Amino acid sequence: MTRTFVVGALLLSGSMLAQTTPAVYQDASQPAAVRAHDIVSRMTVEEKAAQLEDWATAIPRLGVPDYQTWSEALHGVANSGYATVFPQAIGMGATWDPALLHRVGDIISTEGRSKFNQAQRENNHRIFYGLTFWSPNINIFRDPRWGRGQETYGEDPFLTGKMGVAFIEGVQGDDPDHPKAVATSKHFAVHSGPESTRHTANVDVSPRDLEETYLPAFRTTVIDGHVKSVMCAYNAVDGMSACANTMLLKEHLRDAWGFKGFVVSDCAAIMDVTNGHHNAPDILHAAVISIKAGTDLSCSIWAPGFNTLADAVKQNVVSEDLLTQAAERLYTARFQLGMFDKPGMNPNDKIPFTETASEPHREVALKAAQETMVLLKNTGALPLKRETQSIAVVGPTAALLTSLEGNYNGVSVNAVYPVDGIMKQFPGAAIHYAQGATLATGFSVPVPRTVFGEGLKTEYFADADWTGRPVVERIEKDIQHDWRDAAPVPEIQTHDYSVRWTGMLSVPAPGKYTFVVQGGEGFPYSPNEVYSFAVDGKVLGEGSMTGSKLDMGNFKMAPGASPSAPPIMKGPKPLRIEMTFEDTKPHAFEMKYSHSGDLAGGGTTLRWEAPASGQLQEAVAAANASDVVVAFVGLSPQLEGEEMPVKMDGFNGGDRTSIALPKSQQDLLEAVAATGKPVIVVSLTGSALAMTWAKEHAAAVIQAWYPGVEGGTAIAQTLAGENNPAGRLPLTFYASVDDLPAFADYTLKNRTYRYYSGKPLWGFGYGLSYTTFKYGPVQLSSASVKAGDPVTATVAVTNSGGVAGDEVVEAYVKTPQKGGPIHSLAGFKRVHLAPGESQNVAVEIPARSFSSVDDAGARSILAGSYKLSIGGAQPGETTSKSEVSFTMNGTMTLPK
Numbered sequence: 001m002t003r004t005f006v007v008g009a010l011l012l013s014g015s016m017l018a019q020t021t022p023a024v025y026q027d028a029s030q031p032a033a034v035r036a037h038d039i040v041s042r043m044t045v046e047e048k049a050a051q052l053e054d055w056a057t058a059i060p061r062l063g064v065p066d067y068q069t070w071s072e073a074l075h076g077v078a079n080s081g082y083a084t085v086f087p088q089a090i091g092m093g094a095t096w097d098p099a100l101l102h103r104v105g106d107i108i109s110t111e112g113r114s115k116f117n118q119a120q121r122e123n124n125h126r127i128f129y130g131l132t133f134w135s136p137n138i139n140i141f142r143d144p145r146w147g148r149g150q151e152t153y154g155e156d157p158f159l160t161g162k163m164g165v166a167f168i169e170g171v172q173g174d175d176p177d178h179p180k181a182v183a184t185s186k187h188f189a190v191h192s193g194p195e196s197t198r199h200t201a202n203v204d205v206s207p208r209d210l211e212e213t214y215l216p217a218f219r220t221t222v223i224d225g226h227v228k229s230v231m232c233a234y235n236a237v238d239g240m241s242a243c244a245n246t247m248l249l250k251e252h253l254r255d256a257w258g259f260k261g262f263v264v265s266d267c268a269a270i271m272d273v274t275n276g277h278h279n280a281p282d283i284l285h286a287a288v289i290s291i292k293a294g295t296d297l298s299c300s301i302w303a304p305g306f307n308t309l310a311d312a313v314k315q316n317v318v319s320e321d322l323l324t325q326a327a328e329r330l331y332t333a334r335f336q337l338g339m340f341d342k343p344g345m346n347p348n349d350k351i352p353f354t355e356t357a358s359e360p361h362r363e364v365a366l367k368a369a370q371e372t373m374v375l376l377k378n379t380g381a382l383p384l385k386r387e388t389q390s391i392a393v394v395g396p397t398a399a400l401l402t403s404l405e406g407n408y409n410g411v412s413v414n415a416v417y418p419v420d421g422i423m424k425q426f427p428g429a430a431i432h433y434a435q436g437a438t439l440a441t442g443f444s445v446p447v448p449r450t451v452f453g454e455g456l457k458t459e460y461f462a463d464a465d466w467t468g469r470p471v472v473e474r475i476e477k478d479i480q481h482d483w484r485d486a487a488p489v490p491e492i493q494t495h496d497y498s499v500r501w502t503g504m505l506s507v508p509a510p511g512k513y514t515f516v517v518q519g520g521e522g523f524p525y526s527p528n529e530v531y532s533f534a535v536d537g538k539v540l541g542e543g544s545m546t547g548s549k550l551d552m553g554n555f556k557m558a559p560g561a562s563p564s565a566p567p568i569m570k571g572p573k574p575l576r577i578e579m580t581f582e583d584t585k586p587h588a589f590e591m592k593y594s595h596s597g598d599l600a601g602g603g604t605t606l607r608w609e610a611p612a613s614g615q616l617q618e619a620v621a622a623a624n625a626s627d628v629v630v631a632f633v634g635l636s637p638q639l640e641g642e643e644m645p646v647k648m649d650g651f652n653g654g655d656r657t658s659i660a661l662p663k664s665q666q667d668l669l670e671a672v673a674a675t676g677k678p679v680i681v682v683s684l685t686g687s688a689l690a691m692t693w694a695k696e697h698a699a700a701v702i703q704a705w706y707p708g709v710e711g712g713t714a715i716a717q718t719l720a721g722e723n724n725p726a727g728r729l730p731l732t733f734y735a736s737v738d739d740l741p742a743f744a745d746y747t748l749k750n751r752t753y754r755y756y757s758g759k760p761l762w763g764f765g766y767g768l769s770y771t772t773f774k775y776g777p778v779q780l781s782s783a784s785v786k787a788g789d790p791v792t793a794t795v796a797v798t799n800s801g802g803v804a805g806d807e808v809v810e811a812y813v814k815t816p817q818k819g820g821p822i823h824s825l826a827g828f829k830r831v832h833l834a835p836g837e838s839q840n841v842a843v844e845i846p847a848r849s850f851s852s853v854d855d856a857g858a859r860s861i862l863a864g865s866y867k868l869s870i871g872g873a874q875p876g877e878t879t880s881k882s883e884v885s886f887t888m889n890g891t892m893t894l895p896k
Helices: 002-020 032-041 045-051 089-095 098-121 147-151 157-172 207-214 216-223 246-256 269-275 283-293 306-314 320-336 359-372 418-425 612-624 663-673 692-697 711-720
Strands: 184-188 229-232 262-265 374-378 390-394 430-434 456-461 472-476 497-505 511-518 528-535 538-544 575-581 587-596 605-609 628-634 679-684 700-703 773-780 791-799 805-814 824-833 838-845 859-861 864-871 881-889 892-894
Touching: 032 320, 045 306, 045 320, 089 098, 089 147, 089 157, 089 359, 098 157, 098 359, 157 207, 157 216, 157 824, 184 216, 184 246, 207 216, 216 246, 229 246, 246 283, 262 320, 269 283, 283 306, 283 320, 306 320, 359 711, 374 692, 390 418, 390 612, 390 663, 418 430, 418 628, 418 711, 430 612, 511 528, 528 575, 538 575, 612 663, 628 663, 663 679, 663 692, 679 692, 679 711, 700 711, 773 864, 773 881, 791 805, 791 824, 791 864, 805 838, 824 838
Parallel strands: 184 229, 229 262, 390 430, 390 628, 628 679, 679 700
Antiparallel strands: 374 700, 456 472, 456 497, 497 587, 511 575, 511 605, 528 538, 528 587, 773 791, 791 838, 805 824, 805 864, 859 892, 864 881
16 A cells, blocks of 8 residues: 555655656757757647648647748738838849848848737737748849849849848848848749740750859858858759759758758648649648658648648658658747747847838838949939929839738738829929839739829728728729738727728710729638729629639649648639720719628729820820929739739730830830920839830939839939938840840840840949949959958949949959850949048958859859959949959859
């Protein structure tokens, strides 16, 4: 009996000890990798496999909640409600200002933390509310036809690497063991279009192009930026899917570069391993060869992926050790982020929700937009004279929300349209606004404010059926709203709401009009959206804006998806209403919109396709009534972007088949120019347009990109001279694609500034100022340069003009390699100089910038004569420069 008592006491004592002593993974004092190893060791093989999915399921017995790894933050926290919307990535590339981009990245992770903290308080574990951001996109923008080039920092691997590191360090923070968020370098690798074939395309890239152009930025972000995550691409390289490619994931990423973080597949890319590239007979074997190659996490959406690996282990097709390794890499990141610590232990837990879209962050967005502005031409028309009495503001991007926000974006708060920025900047001038044209023939654009006269009475209701008293009444100029995962007005505290717009509608000319009612973007959920459209008291269209079929391009839904994934969503259904107007008299107008069900999505835009002649007449009338014309042209992320169902003249699936300014907009420019008034062209795009007419005939040309929430303010300040533009092109602006290789050909021959033998409209690194700069002689840190040594080049830069401004000091190297690049960017620095001020600018040039890559892909520094050119643009495109030749002593072989 005594013996029984002792054993029972020991059992009780052991039980109490187990209850009071935390497991290793619960001990916040332990290193993240140790905690990850402990918690994964407690998982079954099925649980491990489930954690290797984007929709990772909960493990209640271990205190593990479900987690959605997928969050976006390309130029602001995306798809999770209001956020500070910075300029699109290509615009940030045009700033040539890593310090500014670091600040932007820091703000993004602050807002990401504020959203995550709020989501945790609300028990919200949904997609886009996590801390693992799938940004930046550091692919090389090798061809202007690629629709996703807007997401990159341009065509140069050195600039891309520097900007990528700045963004990553801003997002992740200064403490690698306790990051604010996780950044992801994507898409690894050799991925830059075409969108229509990205799930099936194989890229046979030369060893030289691979090492010389496509991989360096990834190497830089891993080795210098210490990025914690890398995303593998859809396409295959040398016959093997990028997500199952040992040459990329093992030989380069893990072995040569020492990457310690986790690799995530692009969404549905594991399905592509079998369905697109046929590297495996089914999804189970596709998952096996992918995890063996080094992919740790499958983004599978509504299809099976790495969750099939539990069966693969049981079938002895793969070792459980690989699942363990992948899970530990994922959990190391989650422990570093503090996801399993008590609330308040991590200083980032204290970041309040009020940080999101705050005024101080908006000020940085304005600064960023100012720095993105690239002045391409100026005959003296800019800055606009203070005594300008009247300004015609014409063009389809003058008041276009999507061309401010770009893609992969958050919801902006009171985005400033260019026309409104100009009105505020020039309060004494009469502003004559006309849309003037659509973006491209056959493509609808928002119905402009001029149609609605004094504006639309807008009533917001805190229910889904327009009942009761509206909580907000106000006048709105048009119907163009993005409310994804956000309340339309602060007074509404529910996800079920409705809006009614009433007023008068007057078309610019008699004729046939097609109105399009477009709903919000709810991916991957299916909120209920309902509309009603009436003219002169007659309802011409009403019903649901949600279709029954989701079009996801080449992605095929399949049974076996993660159980925590939502039901397959219903696709959007834009509604088209055709009307013929016999007159231009005002007609009574009413439109209603309702959002209910899921909190996702929200927002609506009333678009149209209008007779071109009537739109042109309005623009010409505005020009005739004005001293100067500011013509806003360009594109939209609804025309150029990721795998889109767009097929029309000049556009295909998100890419472009022509880089010319679309004919509708070219006709607009020529029509307003025919009035004899000076025309200033402002282009809002995510890529390069062949603006040949503008270069030859416009009084000035500004490239404004997709400039973010304060884009209109920055543009207006630039027109007024309050902001002296100093942006530089991060890619080549070609006159056409006629002398470029085929879009699907990934060769670099005659492509990008380093290899292009023709004369571009405007070259990489080009940009003007309202002042001028002069350069003194270049002084090198050493008269004798030894292979493997970095070089500091110092040059005196003087502002020789009459106004303060920034100069981007660009350093280009020409190596002795026969058949090597024409020259390559090797260093740069953006500096501010007052009128007459001179500054000795030191540009650090790393040893690797002097290296050459041979046809076998081997990188080395060659002995011989080198030329260094430092100036405000490429050597052949400016006289404001200084050059020096020097001899490199010895040779050195460099690692991958």
